[in-house]
Amino acid sequence: xSNTQRKFKLKVQRGDIYLADLDPGMGSxxxxxxxxxxxxxxxxxxxxxxxxxxxxTGHIRKGxxxxxxxxxxxxxxxxxxxxxxxxxxxxxxxxxxxTKLGELSKVSLMDIEMATRISLGLDKKEEI
Numbered sequence: 001x002s003n004t005q006r007k008f009k010l011k012v013q014r015g016d017i018y019l020a021d022l023d024p025g026m027g028s029x030x031x032x033x034x035x036x037x038x039x040x041x042x043x044x045x046x047x048x049x050x051x052x053x054x055x056x057t058g059h060i061r062k063g064x065x066x067x068x069x070x071x072x073x074x075x076x077x078x079x080x081x082x083x084x085x086x087x088x089x090x091x092x093x094x095x096x097x098x099t100k101l102g103e104l105s106k107v108s109l110m111d112i113e114m115a116t117r118i119s120l121g122l123d124k125k126e127e128i
Contacts, residue, residue: 012045015109019098030055037084050091056082067119069111077102086115
């Protein structure tokens with residue numbers, strides 16, 4: 001099966017966590033093979049060859065960064081507690097997805113949605 005055929009057979013859902021190849025990256029962009037969280041809606045996931053994701057890191061920083069959301073290993077399918085980096089949202093081709101690692105519940109996605117709103121300036125509390 002070609003990569004093009006494979007990417008359209010994937011049944012990617014909002015809230016899924018995949019291992020993805022984010023190379024090449026530049027500067028402070030997350031890069032390499034790492035987990036990503038699918039942010040895109042399921043209609044886009046079904047019909048588009050690309051997908052909107054946020055990279056995930058196992059590096060947990062101290063402090064309250066409003067665009068980072070901690071996800072616990074027991075609810076994510078990851079090997080350890082990790083942070084979703086909502087300031088690094090990006091669109092990637094589905095060919096970059098390697099394997100599904102887990103998924104977040106709708107309840108867990110509520111924190112992700114709030115951090116996404118902050119990152120994109122959609123939170124009315126943020127000043128323009």
